Every structure is written in structure tokens, then in C-alpha cells.
Amino acid sequence: MERLKLSLRYLRRNTSLAIGLGILVFLVLFTIIGYMVIDPLIDPYPLAGPASTAPTLNYCPRTDPECEKTEPKAYIFGTDAQGRDLLGVAVAGTWMTVQIGLMAGIIGLGFGAFLGFTSAFYGGWYDMIVRWAVDVMLTVPGLLLLVVIASSLGNQTITVTGMGLIIASIAWRGPARVIRSQVLSMRERPYVMMARLNGMGGMSIIFREMMPNLLPYLGAGLVDAVTAAIFASMGLAALGLGPLREPTLGVTIYWVINQSAFLRGLWWWGAVPIVIVALVFVMLFQISIGLDEVANPRVRRSQ
Amino acid sequence: MRYSWSFVIKRFGLMLLIIWSGATLNFFIPKLTPRNPLREKLLQEASRGGYIPPGFEEMVQAYEAKFGLDRSVWQQYLSYVQDMLRGDLGFSISNYPKTVWELILEGLPWTIGLLITTTLAAFLIGSLLGALMAWPKASKLFRYVLPTLLIFGAVPAYVIALTLIYFIAFRLHLLPIGGGHSIGVLPSWNMTFILDILQHALLPALALVLAGSGGWAIGMRGMMVTIQGEDYMTFAEAKGLKNWRLFYRYGVRNALLPQVTGLALALSFIVSGSVLVELVMGYPGIGTLLARSINQLDYFMIYGIVFVIITGIAITMFIMDMIYPLLDPRISYESK
Numbered sequence: 105m106e107r108l109k110l111s112l113r114y115l116r117r118n119t120s121l122a123i124g125l126g127i128l129v130f131l132v133l134f135t136i137i138g139y140m141v142i143d144p145l146i147d148p149y150p151l152a153g154p155a156s157t158a159p160t161l162n163y164c165p166r167t168d169p170e171c172e173k174t175e176p177k178a179y180i181f182g183t184d185a186q187g188r189d190l191l192g193v194a195v196a197g198t199w200m201t202v203q204i205g206l207m208a209g210i211i212g213l214g215f216g217a218f219l220g221f222t223s224a225f226y227g228g229w230y231d232m233i234v235r236w237a238v239d240v241m242l243t244v245p246g247l248l249l250l251v252v253i254a255s256s257l258g259n260q261t262i263t264v265t266g267m268g269l270i271i272a273s274i275a276w277r278g279p280a281r282v283i284r285s286q287v288l289s290m291r292e293r294p295y296v297m298m299a300r301l302n303g304m305g306g307m308s309i310i311f312r313e314m315m316p317n318l319l320p321y322l323g324a325g326l327v328d329a330v331t332a333a334i335f336a337s338m339g340l341a342a343l344g345l346g347p348l349r350e351p352t353l354g355v356t357i358y359w360v361i362n363q364s365a366f367l368r369g370l371w372w373w374g375a376v377p378i379v380i381v382a383l384v385f386v387m388l389f390q391i392s393i394g395l396d397e398v399a400n401p402r403v404r405r406s407q
Numbered sequence: 408m409r410y411s412w413s414f415v416i417k418r419f420g421l422m423l424l425i426i427w428s429g430a431t432l433n434f435f436i437p438k439l440t441p442r443n444p445l446r447e448k449l450l451q452e453a454s455r456g457g458y459i460p461p462g463f464e465e466m467v468q469a470y471e472a473k474f475g476l477d478r479s480v481w482q483q484y485l486s487y488v489q490d491m492l493r494g495d496l497g498f499s500i501s502n503y504p505k506t507v508w509e510l511i512l513e514g515l516p517w518t519i520g521l522l523i524t525t526t527l528a529a530f531l532i533g534s535l536l537g538a539l540m541a542w543p544k545a546s547k548l549f550r551y552v553l554p555t556l557l558i559f560g561a562v563p564a565y566v567i568a569l570t571l572i573y574f575i576a577f578r579l580h581l582l583p584i585g586g587g588h589s590i591g592v593l594p595s596w597n598m599t600f601i602l603d604i605l606q607h608a609l610l611p612a613l614a615l616v617l618a619g620s621g622g623w624a625i626g627m628r629g630m631m632v633t634i635q636g637e638d639y640m641t642f643a644e645a646k647g648l649k650n651w652r653l654f655y656r657y658g659v660r661n662a663l664l665p666q667v668t669g670l671a672l673a674l675s676f677i678v679s680g681s682v683l684v685e686l687v688m689g690y691p692g693i694g695t696l697l698a699r700s701i702n703q704l705d706y707f708m709i710y711g712i713v714f715v716i717i718t719g720i721a722i723t724m725f726i727m728d729m730i731y732p733l734l735d736p737r738i739s740y741e742s743k
Contacts, residue, residue: 389561
């Protein structure tokens with residue numbers, strides 16, 4: 105109870121974190137409640153409902169105008185031109201997009217952190233090769249690398265898991281660089297020297313001694329990696345290289361562009377993914393700023 | 408002479424390494440997958456007739472021999488590198504008689520024009536707003552600008568572009584909905600055509616500037632806050648200098664230097680920065696070309712565009728690194 109009060113008091117000071125976590129709670133509740141309402145195997149896919157219906161609470165097919173009294177169906181977010189229920193798309197698509205981001209982010213952070221730790225710790229030729237590889241790979245726009253990978257795989261084979269793996273193949277670059285520079289500054293600290301003198305092996309120094317000290321950075325790094333992964337997955341999907349059969353947010357935006365939803369006046373079709381995407385990115389951005397304040401006390405604004 | 412030769416050579420080597428890696432990835436990633444674009448294309452053409460003619464396999468083999476695909480991977484790689492060195496990117500599959508390079512040259516001016524303008528505009532607007540936010544004598548209204556800009560900056564530019572299309576172009580009819588110029592207008596160098604182009608470029612530019620200026624504002628605000636604590640600011644104020652002079656000559660001018668480093672970095676992405684915004688707007692640049700090639704499975708086109716963009720980035724980064732010491736006299740690459 106006391107701890108809860110303390111964390112709430114901290115959140116009042118760290119407004120960014122509070123806003124970010126607030127949106128996170130909202131999205132989690134939306135997904136949980138949404139999954140109770142929709143049928144995730146039918147509603148987010150084509151032909152689940154009537155085509156191009158504006159948001160309505162009591163929908164009646166033209167063949168049965170009397171149903172208003174009996175059992176009208178509600179499409180509170182409307183439906184798209186292929187008859188997907190956009191409420192279903194919003195609920196299932198958000199979760200799928202977050203899944204892709206988490207998968208790619210965690211794999212990328214893990215691999216990147218491993219490269220960063222080992223290259224900074226061991227130095228020498230190995231460090232030089234890793235550094236050049238990261239520098240070169242960071243120069244090449246990630247989206248383009250992904251375009252080459254995804255287009256040579258062919259869009260028939262891409263699933264939600266496949267998408268996560270494709271994105272993970274470039275997600276290690278950022279974490280590798282950040283962790284490497286942190287470890288470089290930490291390598292000469294007295295406690296690492298003590299561990300060396302005690303005859304600890306390289307790997308156990310990295311994992312037992314240095315890793316715990318870098319946990320705040322790894323946490324902030326995870327948020328950044330997930331943000332970058334979601335960004336990349338959405339860009340790739342919007343280009344038409346996503347899991348086209350699944351209703352992820354990026355694929356929904358691809359359909360909105362491809363079928364010119366706005367020019368046909370189907371504003372709700374575009375509004376649903378755009379609002380959720382904006383919420384997701386603002387949430388990640390605020391959490392990232394908030395965590396930065398937790399991780400580096402020097403950033404804390406002097407007010 | 409502010410450069411040392413070893414630095415120039417090192418940077419040049421890095422540039423070549425980046426270009427070479429881009430070309431190599433382009434060659435080997437498709438080779439690792441089980442797809443065969445040539446067979447797919449032939450199959451697609453053949454099945455238009457309703458059935459697959461006898462001797463289809465021989466045909467595929469004949470074409471593979473013609474394209475040199477029957478040689479060993481290393482021989483193919485060597486001739487691929489030779490082609491790249493000569494700037495020969497091959498032919499487009501879906502617009503056959505045209506070469507990849509011709510099509511890219513058609514799109515490049517549009518992309519570069521749009522991106523140079525928007526990068527500079529975002530830089531100027533963002534820096535100015537950031538400076539005003541940190542300036543105690545400025546209007547309190549600027550306090551609310553940053554959060555708004557930052558929210559725009561967190562959302563991808565093409566999502567902003569989609570929203571703008573709906574409200575500004577579709578609902579209010581203020582600007583054209585898409586494209587680079589009006590259909591049916593012949594490109595020529597007169598006033599109406601230039602105005603037409605500017606009108607079409609305004610919406611994608613607005614999206615890119617909205618998405619881009621938040622980052623500049625944060626950096627500038629931070630620098631301005633630091634600079635206000637400097638002694639020369641207190642001294643200048645004590646001398647009774649005019650407010651705008653304090654702001655521009657003493658504040659902004661000193662705070663701007665670190666921003667310029669960032670600008671150099673941002674300018675190296677002028678070829679790749681707007682791929683998705685162009686796609687959303689139907690703007691006739693490289694991005695739309697890339698999206699169309701992906702939809703038409705035009706592999707040579709996709710790899711060609713990726714290669715050109717990577718090369719562009721590598722070269723601009725090299726040039727920016729060479730220009731930077733000229734801008735900031737405190738930086739020199741001389742060997743100690």
C-alpha cells in the first residue's frame with residue numbers, strides 16, 4: 105500500500121511516464137474487453153459483415169427492415185469494403201501489431217546487447233568488425249533492407265511470426281551500438297577490475313557483474329527497440345509486404361491506401377487504424393521519455 | 408588545410424564499404440530464398456494462354472542461360488559487381504524497354520526537390536520554435552507548441568499525410584488530392600506549371616514538416632537553456648542590448664551549431680526519407696516507384712532502387728563529413 109502511494113507520487117512528477125502508462129492501461133483494457141466481445145477468428149476477416157457500413161448501433165440489412173425491433177446488430181466502428189468488422193480489426197490488429205513489435209524488439213535487443221557487451225569487453229579485431237558492421241548497417245535504411253528481404257521471400261509466405269522474424273533481422277543494430285558505448289565506459293570501473301583480479305571469466309563478469317548495472321538502460325532500450333520494430337513493420341506492411349491475410353494495423357493501412365478508402369468517403373475505415381497507431385506511438389514515446397528520466401537522473405528536469 | 412589525408416581516405420573507404428555492402432546484400436539475400444523470378448514471370452506469361460505449353464522447362468533453361476543464371480554463384484556475383492560499377496542496373500521487368508536507371512532518373516528530381524525543401528523547412532521552423540520556447544521573454548503560448556509538435560513527431564509521417572488528405576484535400580478541397588502535377592498539363596517552364604507543381608507538393612511537404620520539426624525543437628530548446636546560463640549572455644544583457652539582438656546574435660547563433668551537425672545527417676536521407684509519404688500521396692518520386700515495383704513484382708527495379716538510395720546516402724554522408732569542418736572552425740580533422 106505504502107509502495108503504491110510512493111509510485112503514484114512519483115508518477116505525478118514524471119508526467120510523461122504517467123501519460124504513457126495511462127494509454128497502455130487503456131489499450132490493454134480495450135484489447136481484453138474487445139476479445140470478449142468479438143470473435144477473433146471471424147470478425148476481423150473479410151465477409152464478416154456487410155460491406156462499407158458507417159459506424160452504427162442498429163444495423164439492419166435491406167432485406168429485413170423490420171429487424172430494428174427484434175435484434176439489430178451493432179458495428180460501432182463500422183465495416184470496410186470487404187466486410188471486415190473494424191471493431192474486430194481494431195482489437196485483433198492492435199494485439200498482432202504489438203506481438204510483432206515485442207517479438208522483433210526482444211530478439212533484436214537480446215542479440216544486440218550480446219554483440220555490444222562482448223565487443224566492448226573483448227575489444228581487438230572482434231570489436232572492430234562488430235563496430236564496422238553496425239556502422240554500415242545503420243547507414244542503410246532499415247526499411248529498404250526489409251523490402252529486399254520480404255520481397256524476395258514472396259508475400260504469400262509472410263505470417264505474423266514471419267514478420268516478427270524479418271524485422272528482428274535488423275532490430276539488433278541500435279541496441280548493439282548503445283550497449284557497446286555504455287559497456288566501454290563501465291569496463292574500467294574498479295569493481296570490474298576486482299572481478300578480473302579474482303579470476304572471473306569474461307562471460308560471467310559480463311552477465312553477473314555488468315548486466316545488473318545496465319538493467320535500466322536495457323529497459324529503456326527495449327522500449328526503443330519495440331518502437332522501432334513496430335515502426336518498421338507498419339512501413340513494410342503499408343508498402344504491401346506485410347502479412348496481407350491478417351488484419352494487423354499496417355496491413356489495414358495498406359488496404360486504406362490501396363482501396364482509396366478516404367476518396368470513397370469511408371472515413372471510419374481510415375480513422376480506426378490511424379487513431380490506434382497514433383495512440384500506440386504516443387504511448388511508446390511518452391514511456392521512453394519517462395524511462396529515460398528514471399534511467400539517467402541527470403536528465404531530470406530542474407524545475 | 409583542415410583535413411588530414413588519412414581521415415579523408417578512411418571516410419572514403421567507409422563510403423565504398425557501405426556501397427559494396429548494399430550491392431552485396433542486394434545480390435545474396437534474393438539468392439538465399441527459393442524463389443525464381445524468371446520462372447515466375449515466364450509462368451505468368453505462359454499461363455495467360457490458358458495452359459502451360461510443352462517445352463516450358465526448356466524455355467526456362469534457355470532464358471536462364473541467356474541471363475547467365477546457369478553459371479556458378481561466384482561468377483554471377485563478379486559480373487553483377489562489374490555491372491554495378493558501370494552503373495548498369497538492368498532492365499525493368501514490367502516496363503520492359505526502359506532500363507531501371509531511366510525510370511529512377513525520372514523519379515529522382517521529384518524526391519530530392521521535395522525532401523531538400525522539407526528537411527530545411529523542418530530544421531528552420533523546429534529550431535526557431537525550440538529557441539522561442541526556451542526564451543523567457545517570449546509569449547507563454549510557445550509552452551504548448553512543443554507537446555503538440557512532439558505528438559506529431561511520434562506518429563509516422565505517412566499516417567499524418569493520410570489524415571491531411573482526408574481533411575484538407577477531400578473535405579475542404581483546399582489542395583489537390585495527389586500526384587505531382589495536374590493530369591493533362593504538359594511539363595514546361597512557365598509560371599502556371601511551376602505553381603501547379605508547388606500546389607501539389609504542399610500537402611506532402613506539410614506532412615513531412617509536421618513529422619520532422621519536433622525533434623529539432625527539442626534539441627534547440629536544450630541548447631538555448633544551457634546558453635542562457637553563460638556569462639556572455641549576462642554581460643550582453645547588462646550592456647543593455649536590444650532584445651532581438653540578444654536572441655538572434657547571442658542566443659540562436661551559438662545554440663545552432665550542434666543542430667547543424669544533425670542537419671548534415673538528416674540531409675543524407677533526402678533520397679529515402681519520404682518513401683511512404685510519396686506512396687500515400689501518389690507523388691511521382693522514388694517512393695511511389697518502389698511501391699509500384701513491389702506490387703508488380705519487378706525485382707530488378709526493387710533492387711535497383713535500393714542500391715541507388717544506399718549509394719546516395721553513402722555519398723551524401725561523405726560530402727557532409729567533408730563540408731562540416733568548413734562550417735565549424737573548431738572542428739578539424741588534422742592528425743595530431
